[in-house]
Structures are given as structure tokens and as C-alpha cells.
Amino acid sequence: MTTRRQFIRTTAAGAAVLAAGTAAFPNLIIPKKKDRLGVALIGLGYYSRDLLAPALQVTKKCYLAGIVTGSPEKAKQWQEKHGIPDKNVYNYDNFDSIADNPDIDVVYVVLPNNLHKEFTLRGARAGKHVWCEKPMAMNAAECRDMIKGCRDNKVKLSIGYRMQHEPNTQEIIRYGKEKTLGAVRLVTASAGFRDSRTDHWRLKKAMGGGAMFDMGVYSLNAARYATSEEPIGVTAQQFTTRPELYSEVDETMLFQLEFPGGALANCSTSFGMGMNTLHTVCEKGWYRLDPFQAYRGVQGVTSTGKALNIDTPNEQAKQMDEDAAAIMDNTDVLVPGEEGLRDMIVVDAIYQSVKEGRRVPVDSGR
Amino acid sequence: MTTRRQFIRTTAAGAAVLAAGTAAFPNLIIPKKKDRLGVALIGLGYYSRDLLAPALQVTKKCYLAGIVTGSPEKAKQWQEKHGIPDKNVYNYDNFDSIADNPDIDVVYVVLPNNLHKEFTLRGARAGKHVWCEKPMAMNAAECRDMIKGCRDNKVKLSIGYRMQHEPNTQEIIRYGKEKTLGAVRLVTASAGFRDSRTDHWRLKKAMGGGAMFDMGVYSLNAARYATSEEPIGVTAQQFTTRPELYSEVDETMLFQLEFPGGALANCSTSFGMGMNTLHTVCEKGWYRLDPFQAYRGVQGVTSTGKALNIDTPNEQAKQMDEDAAAIMDNTDVLVPGEEGLRDMIVVDAIYQSVKEGRRVPVDSGR
Numbered sequence: 001m002t003t004r005r006q007f008i009r010t011t012a013a014g015a016a017v018l019a020a021g022t023a024a025f026p027n028l029i030i031p032k033k034k035d036r037l038g039v040a041l042i043g044l045g046y047y048s049r050d051l052l053a054p055a056l057q058v059t060k061k062c063y064l065a066g067i068v069t070g071s072p073e074k075a076k077q078w079q080e081k082h083g084i085p086d087k088n089v090y091n092y093d094n095f096d097s098i099a100d101n102p103d104i105d106v107v108y109v110v111l112p113n114n115l116h117k118e119f120t121l122r123g124a125r126a127g128k129h130v131w132c133e134k135p136m137a138m139n140a141a142e143c144r145d146m147i148k149g150c151r152d153n154k155v156k157l158s159i160g161y162r163m164q165h166e167p168n169t170q171e172i173i174r175y176g177k178e179k180t181l182g183a184v185r186l187v188t189a190s191a192g193f194r195d196s197r198t199d200h201w202r203l204k205k206a207m208g209g210g211a212m213f214d215m216g217v218y219s220l221n222a223a224r225y226a227t228s229e230e231p232i233g234v235t236a237q238q239f240t241t242r243p244e245l246y247s248e249v250d251e252t253m254l255f256q257l258e259f260p261g262g263a264l265a266n267c268s269t270s271f272g273m274g275m276n277t278l279h280t281v282c283e284k285g286w287y288r289l290d291p292f293q294a295y296r297g298v299q300g301v302t303s304t305g306k307a308l309n310i311d312t313p314n315e316q317a318k319q320m321d322e323d324a325a326a327i328m329d330n331t332d333v334l335v336p337g338e339e340g341l342r343d344m345i346v347v348d349a350i351y352q353s354v355k356e357g358r359r360v361p362v363d364s365g366r
Numbered sequence: 367m368t369t370r371r372q373f374i375r376t377t378a379a380g381a382a383v384l385a386a387g388t389a390a391f392p393n394l395i396i397p398k399k400k401d402r403l404g405v406a407l408i409g410l411g412y413y414s415r416d417l418l419a420p421a422l423q424v425t426k427k428c429y430l431a432g433i434v435t436g437s438p439e440k441a442k443q444w445q446e447k448h449g450i451p452d453k454n455v456y457n458y459d460n461f462d463s464i465a466d467n468p469d470i471d472v473v474y475v476v477l478p479n480n481l482h483k484e485f486t487l488r489g490a491r492a493g494k495h496v497w498c499e500k501p502m503a504m505n506a507a508e509c510r511d512m513i514k515g516c517r518d519n520k521v522k523l524s525i526g527y528r529m530q531h532e533p534n535t536q537e538i539i540r541y542g543k544e545k546t547l548g549a550v551r552l553v554t555a556s557a558g559f560r561d562s563r564t565d566h567w568r569l570k571k572a573m574g575g576g577a578m579f580d581m582g583v584y585s586l587n588a589a590r591y592a593t594s595e596e597p598i599g600v601t602a603q604q605f606t607t608r609p610e611l612y613s614e615v616d617e618t619m620l621f622q623l624e625f626p627g628g629a630l631a632n633c634s635t636s637f638g639m640g641m642n643t644l645h646t647v648c649e650k651g652w653y654r655l656d657p658f659q660a661y662r663g664v665q666g667v668t669s670t671g672k673a674l675n676i677d678t679p680n681e682q683a684k685q686m687d688e689d690a691a692a693i694m695d696n697t698d699v700l701v702p703g704e705e706g707l708r709d710m711i712v713v714d715a716i717y718q719s720v721k722e723g724r725r726v727p728v729d730s731g732r
Contacts (some may be wrong), residue, residue, distance in 0.1 A: 090581075161675065185638060186618075186634060186637070186641065188554060188556065188632070188634070190645075190647070194649070235603055237601055237622055237624075237725070239628075239630060241551075241628035254632055255628060256603055256620050258603075258605065262605075262607035264605060264634075265633050266554070266620055266632055268552060268554070268630075269634050270552070272553040273552060273649065274652075275647050275652070279556075282639075283639065286640075286641070357725060359723055
């Protein structure tokens, strides 16, 4: 039975597949020289279900080919909804046999953060390209292992920092690089939302919970891409107004970054409040993205009155299509593992600064 | 000879004075029960010349009655421009004899910061009410002396935090107090400008220079008035990109405040870059003033779409008229010395935090 969504995706798949008369399960027949890459999502939580799966219905260079889940019930639901054949469904035990499945070109790690390293390495060893959600891992050491594992297995590794694929964001990245309004002096980046869930893995330290890992990397990544520099020092402060919930992990974090060219960043992140602003002060003016990390509708304005309002109907689709194109064309991916590593080097320093109550120097290792 | 400006002020002075036929020097004749207070400006720099003197031409409850300056040349210029009689002109040596001058009701201290305490105390001892520019003094101890000196001499002391008199600012102060969008969670306040002067007293530590004293107190005061709370802890970081200029004082300061109700403030100030934003995140929304401390045109918006755009043609005039009314009616001034003190307690902690590289607890002493 073909669902409406399948039909929509199928029609987007191009004439070749349609001509083959495989409307019900178009994924089963893939040309030798693939015009679309098969993606298997590892982990079927909210982000996979509500963002990535819908995005994979509108991508042009990749499609949802398989799933990896520990839940037989979820597997059944996804198979029915997305027309995924049994042979493309894996659990966490038999996942490594994905090496033998030519339908799967890419595995996308959408698991809790403590599992990013393991499944990235297992995917790489299976010969699959890896896309991994942010934050890349639990710390910089894990990131280095992941980069090495992908390099050793000759697969590409992309980190899911979709904002770097977003056109308005790319515009302000360009301003920073080209000093359009003079050199960047201060980036103020705030990313957070009010999370009232009381039993989520993001409350667990061992699983990589906390606001800094989840939302703080938006602020951090923004400070880095707005300056196009790597921080050399960091101070950070951790707070909570709900100690009963946030006993293991950070609810709210303020952190300050120093860049070698003299720019500074004043960042905040929280699971206690909604915030979504990236404000960049340069020598001769400023620009603001507000919101700067919404799933749809990043927009902003510059001090010269220019509106930053290019529309991107589906950010995740753009990200995945661009990452797929890099694999097909064997070019560099836009956001490689090294980019995730550089954030995690700073995140490590942020936690160290909180623990020690002092400034911590940062060496990006570049 | 009556200048155009004098004529404008004179006509604003009301029929009583005009009827007395003193158009040229209306200040010489003051009714027993004054309908306007005579103000003497102490220090005739930029702020007195370009902001306060023009404002005193449109005030309704006070007027420019005298000047105190170390420069005979400036005295002559001001006398000619503003029609100030010789008997209302003082220098720093003979200033104390102002006690015998009934024309002068208020002295307004607009001197470098290291002189605020001395001239506040001398003004109070002369029996004059005192208005003092921000920052109130060099440290909290000086502020306490000033408060005591004014109390002992039964004169009122107002600090020149004009934003607290500004209607859009008052609107967001009310939001914080009434929790209009829920409790305040994070205040982000940035105040600065690019100062390229190489020989100004604000580069001198002994005179109370530095960005924190001059512009940082805008951010600090905003964090306090947006929350209507007193901070209990502070961390701060000092930076410069022009060490050749900023060898004695701070060019750029980031500082973070913790409030007892769980609100936080992420503040910045600089003489290296222009910034002028006050963004307040609450439980259920946000509001922004941008600019929040311009001489004209504070404006903003709330997350509910309300524009904050009440126009105040002259902020300094509003401040001085309200302070004059409090003196005439013998009511509390809006921004008393205690308010300047509370800022300075935090400023002391900010410098201590920079020096010690750690969090410093703050006790507002309330």
C-alpha cells in the first residue's frame, strides 16, 4: 500500500524510478550508478521522526532506505509508513551486517550523545559514510577517534550542523570573513528553550545530557562561524533554577570566548528559557539573526538596513542533499568531523572552566 | 545682549519672570517661593556643554543659574552664551562660597569620576542639593561617604541615571516587577562605543577612566532595573585590542550577574565598539530595547509584538525636571545616592573578579 507521503517522495524521485514501475517500494531498485544515496537513520526519536524522515521525502540526492532501532514496534511503524523492506531494518546487535547491504550508502547517527562514537565507528567499519548529529560526541578525544575511524575506512564523516548550510547564516559567515562591516568584535549568541520533561535522557550525564551539549553548541558554533576563528580562551558559569531536575547536567550555561584577532563572544544556553539570537558587532556596524537556529525561518537584519531573509523550505533536506552531493562527487563535505571536534575542544574547556572556576586556555590543535 | 537660546528659555520661563522685564538676565530675579530651581553645573566638558546646558533651556522647573569651572576662558564663553552673571561663576577654589548664593539651589557634578565625592560633599556642606553624574564615585566606600554627607546636611542627592526617567525603560521595568511575561530569566545588556581619543581622562585610572565606569554602568544598571533585584554573585573578564591606549583602564569588559530569584545577566561594555542593546528573556517571552541608552530615541519591541516607542524629546530635561520637582515637593528622588551605591558595589566586585580570575559574591547591603 502506498501512502500519500510515499507517493510524494516517489514522484520526486525522478522519471527513471517511476518508469521502472516500482511506485510502491521504489527504494528496492537502485540504478548501478546511483542517482540517490540510500540513508539509514540510526535512532528513531523525535528528531528522526519529525525532522529527518520528512526531510528525506523531499531530498533529491538521497532517500530513506533503512532504519536502525532497538524497538521492534517502532521498526514496524516506520516500515509501514515509509515502505522500508525487512532487509533494510537493523537493530543495535545486528547493525554491523549493514556492511553487506548495498542499499545503504550512509548511516545517520541520531542517537543519544554517548552512542555517537560507537555507531560512527561501527558504521565506518561497515564501509558506510557517516552523518552524525551534534554534538559530535562526549568529548574531543572521542571526536578524534571518530575522525580516524572514518579516515581509516575511507568513508566521509559529516556533522549535522545544519545552520552552516543555511543561506542567511552563510551570508553572515561571509561578512565575517570579508570584513564587510569591518572586523568582528563581539558575538552575542543565545540558544535555549524551556524543557519541562522530567524523564528525558538529556537530564542524564552519562548519556551526554545538558543544555551545553544540546543547545549550547549552537551558540558556540555560531561564535566560531561568525568570526571564522578558533577561540584561545574560555570562561564559563553554570546555573540552575531547578536543581531537582538538573542535578547531573547543566540547565543554564553562560560562556565567554576570546579569539586571537581580538574578537569576543558572549554566549548563553539553557533548558530553562527560550532564546534564539545571534548578534554580531563589527567595527563599522552590526547584524542580527533572530531566530538564528529555527528549523524554518532564520532571518535577520544588518545595521545598514539589509534584510537577511532567504527562505529555506527544509533545512535538513538542504543539509543532507549537500552532504550526499559531496559523497557522490567525492568532494569535501561542508561540515566535516574536524568541525565537530573543534566545538568539542571548546566544550571540554567550558566544563573545565566551570569546574575550576577560572579561565581555561583553548588550543584548537590547528 | 540676549541670544536666541536665551530668548527661547526666557519665553519658557513663564509669565511671572517676563512681566518683571528681565528678559536679558531673567535669572537675576527669582521669586521668594521659587517656581524654578537654580542649577550650577560643576565641570563644563562635553556633557555639560552639549547635553545639560541645552536641556536646561527647555526644563520647566529648573534653569542654568551658575557654573563652576577651572577655566576662566570657558567661564567667559558660557557667561556670554547663557547670560550668567559674574556672581554665579565659581572656580574650584572659591566654590565653597556658593553657600552664600541664594540663586543656586542645586549643584550638578559633571566632573571626572575621581572628583565626584569631593564636590558632592562640598556642595552638600554649602547647603546645596546635589545631582551627580554616573558612575557615582570611584568605589562603594566613596558612595557611602557621599550619601552620609548629603544626609547630614539635609540636602537631596540624585544620580544622573537618566534612563530610569525614560518612559520605554520604565515600561520594561514594570514588566519585570509585574512579571508581565513571567519572571525575568536572562538580561543581555551591551553598551559601548568606539572611542579613538588618545589623550582623554577616561584613559586614566586615577581619574576613574575605563569603559566599565563610563558605559558599563549602563549595562549594569539595566540588568538591575530589568530584574528589580540585586545581584548576589559576579564574574567578569577584561580585554583590550589596543594595549597601547588601554594600559591603565579597561577597554572592554564582559560581566555576568546572578540574581537571587535565579535570573542571570550577560553584560558587556567597551570603548572599542558600538553596542546598544538590552534584551530581556522571561519565562513566557522577551522584550528588547535597541538602542536602550541613546540620548534620543530609546525604542524596542516585545515578543507579543508591542512597540516600545514613546518619544522623549529631551531625556536630560525630563530627568532634571523630575529631580527638581522632588526637591520642591520634598519627596523622594527617583534615583537616589543609594542607587548609585548599589551599582558601585557591583562594580567593585567586577574589578575584584577580573583581578582574582574567579567568581566574587556580592552583598548589596540591603
